[in-house]
Amino acid sequence: MEITPDHLVLWRWGFLQLNATVIFTWAVMLLLVLAAWLATRKIAVEGPRSAWATALEAIVAGIRNQVREISGGLQGDACLPFVGTLFLFILVSNELDMVPGWHAPTGSLSTTAALAICVAVAVPFFGIRKAGLKGYLHHYLSPTAFMAPFHIVSEISRTLALAVRLFGNIMSGSMVVAILLALAPLFFPVLMQVLGLLIGLIQAYIFAVLAMVYIAAAIRRQEDLPQEQKQ
């Protein structure tokens, strides 16, 4: 039994080989870009708009509201594209698990590690953009310089947790269905797949919310900094 779609090589040419993870990642990307392009093709401020554009607007507005609530204000709009893309990518790749023959790219540790590393890079990026390099690095030394190793270890461990959590949940969902197919193939796999839909949605939400919480913490620290120095 395979626990990751990485070993499933679909196309090979010399040294190049494309495994299922890469192919299905491209499929999700293509789907998202095509849907967004088709929905916003004839968009205009005035006049009637299509149902697709309205649906997309509702999705973006919903994500923006969540991001604003977590970041506590309008400053979250800067990371809306990043967090929203993470959410939509993970959501689509999880929910398409219902399509027969689909291997969710999030069920591979390579994809989830890449996404988690994106978050680990985005946290200092937004933090530095808010307060400069010096202001961002200052939080590693607070409250004392002895805490610096612990800050670094916590950033590494939360990146690892982000990757393994998503991978473990999605991989376990498809694996439980596979085991149930061997034991009780009639009805129970369907129930587990319905549960898998819910877990896929929750995990996409959790991944995006955790990314936003980490970024918001990095941004908010910079705002607290001058007050601490004043006192």
Add this chain to the structure above:
Amino acid sequence: MDSSTWIGITSIAASAICMGIGAVGPALGEARALGQALSSIAQQPDEAGSISRTLFIGLAMIESIAIYCFVISIILIFANPFWNHTIEKIVGNGGV
């Protein structure tokens, strides 16, 4: 019993113990967190949105411990590095 049998026995036993004990702690923690959140929502229904969002984040944090145990159990059963090493050695020596 030769070494490959012992590797099989210990891998399966270790994965069972890992999953079994690893599920107890997160289950207790999640139950406690959920109970607290429900009583908080019952007291302050207006804050249900922010409470349930924080609850989801907290549950994800707690659950990741159980997920670590699960991933290690799965690796021990389906992608065991020690087992693969033994099999490679047996195949390399030309059969059992």
